[in-house]
Amino acid sequence: MNCADVRLRMIEAVYDELPTELQTAFDKHLGGCAECRLAYEQLAETDSLLDAASDESARVDLDRMYRAMAERGTRSAQRWRRLAMAAAALLLVAIGLAVWRGRVQVGPDRLVISWRETAAPAPAQPPSDPGPTLADHARHLATLDDTIAMLVAELDANERQRLETLSRLHNQLQAFELQNNTRINLVQRDIHDLYLASFPSTENESGGQP
Amino acid sequence: MSPSDHDLMLRSSAGDARAFEQLVRRWEGPLARVLARLNTNGSDVEDLCQETFLKVLRAQDRYRPRSNFSTWLFSIGLNVSRDAARRRSREHEHMAAQVQPSPIVEPPEKAARHELAEHVSAALGQLEPQLREVIVLKHFGELTFAQLAELLRLPESTVKSRAQRALEQLRSEFKKRGIDQGELNP
Numbered sequence: 001m002n003c004a005d006v007r008l009r010m011i012e013a014v015y016d017e018l019p020t021e022l023q024t025a026f027d028k029h030l031g032g033c034a035e036c037r038l039a040y041e042q043l044a045e046t047d048s049l050l051d052a053a054s055d056e057s058a059r060v061d062l063d064r065m066y067r068a069m070a071e072r073g074t075r076s077a078q079r080w081r082r083l084a085m086a087a088a089a090l091l092l093v094a095i096g097l098a099v100w101r102g103r104v105q106v107g108p109d110r111l112v113i114s115w116r117e118t119a120a121p122a123p124a125q126p127p128s129d130p131g132p133t134l135a136d137h138a139r140h141l142a143t144l145d146d147t148i149a150m151l152v153a154e155l156d157a158n159e160r161q162r163l164e165t166l167s168r169l170h171n172q173l174q175a176f177e178l179q180n181n182t183r184i185n186l187v188q189r190d191i192h193d194l195y196l197a198s199f200p201s202t203e204n205e206s207g208g209q210p
Numbered sequence: 211m212s213p214s215d216h217d218l219m220l221r222s223s224a225g226d227a228r229a230f231e232q233l234v235r236r237w238e239g240p241l242a243r244v245l246a247r248l249n250t251n252g253s254d255v256e257d258l259c260q261e262t263f264l265k266v267l268r269a270q271d272r273y274r275p276r277s278n279f280s281t282w283l284f285s286i287g288l289n290v291s292r293d294a295a296r297r298r299s300r301e302h303e304h305m306a307a308q309v310q311p312s313p314i315v316e317p318p319e320k321a322a323r324h325e326l327a328e329h330v331s332a333a334l335g336q337l338e339p340q341l342r343e344v345i346v347l348k349h350f351g352e353l354t355f356a357q358l359a360e361l362l363r364l365p366e367s368t369v370k371s372r373a374q375r376a377l378e379q380l381r382s383e384f385k386k387r388g389i390d391q392g393e394l395n396p
Binding site for chain 2: 010011012014015017042043045046047049050052053056057058059060061062064065068069072168171172173175176179
């Protein structure tokens with residue numbers, strides 16, 4: 001290994017990640033090159049100084065975490081429900097527009113709402129384009145009906161999935177609570193034993209009521 | 211023999227709350243150390259840990275043991291830390307002066323350990339985020355360069371050169387602050 005090789009692999013040496021055979025060559029080079037040895041020692045020293053950073057600790061609150069998870073699940077379900085209602089409302093408007101064949105006329109002193117069939121005079125000749133028939137409307141309605149049924153089925157599936165998640169979380173929360181209660185009981189028993197061990201005479205005098 | 215992280219994750223995703231708790235207790239300390247050093251803008255480390263494990267819980271069904279659990283956990287923690295940094299910089303853009311490191315002060319001969327820790331934190335805060343992420347995950351997360359490259363989605367050579375640059379810049383920062391190895395073992 002020459003100086004350039006050593007400089008290239010120096011960071012791996014600092015973190016003990018050099019393969020054994022390279023580490024041997026690396027050490028050999030440092031033994032004979034004061035400049036590289038100094039560079040290596042400075043880098044390793046800087047790394048060890050990082051240990052002086054304060055030792056942070058954290059205690060994760062699992063109970064709070066499960067609650068947050070359940071709340072997010074509920075919020076998500078509510079969002080889906082609102083979306084479904086909005087979609088249904090839009091579909092109803094679309095159906096209304098498809099079926100609506102009326103005409104609205106706004107005059108200076110009156111508002112006229114009339115059906116096209118009654119307002120339009122009967123044509124003397126058969127119309128070239130008779131427009132949508134009742135059968136067409138029925139077909140459209142059937143299609144819309146199918147679409148709504150599909151949407152509802154999809155929403156039901158989503159809702160079921162969310163309920164399953166919530167139920168699983170609920171079970172986890174219960175298990176956690178049970179575990180906590182067991183721990184509390186153990187601690188209470190320990191405190192009681194400790195009290196008895198510390199004040200045996202009080203125990204006798206008070207008839208076992210600490 | 212204690213169960214592996216992978217086993218605990220599998221049991222947790224099957225609904226075993228105790229397995230998840232075991233995993234949390236095993237990793238909350240190392241995660242806190244990494245998040246505290248990544249996050250130099252004052253976000254609460256405990257909140258960041260909480261948020262990270264909440265994301266782990268939500269993503270546990272999608273967990274695949276392609277890499278170490280720690281690599282996966284730290285990558286989630288890194289994203290949580292980056293999000294928090296973005297939120298805080300939006301909230302406190304006009305207060306930037308407050309998050310600047312303290313002015314250079316020569317530490318007294320027998321500096322208290324917490325004062326030294328503050329200097330180290332401030333020096334880390336001086337690094338560019340991309341250098342800080344590498345050195346913090348390497349030193350405090352104890353990941354290998356290969357794991358770091360996978361986590362950061364960078365070539366291994368880039369990760370190594372960033373780690374070296376980070377140490378060199380830290381050295382110069384420590385020098386400015388009058389900190390040397392003697393501070394650790396007075």
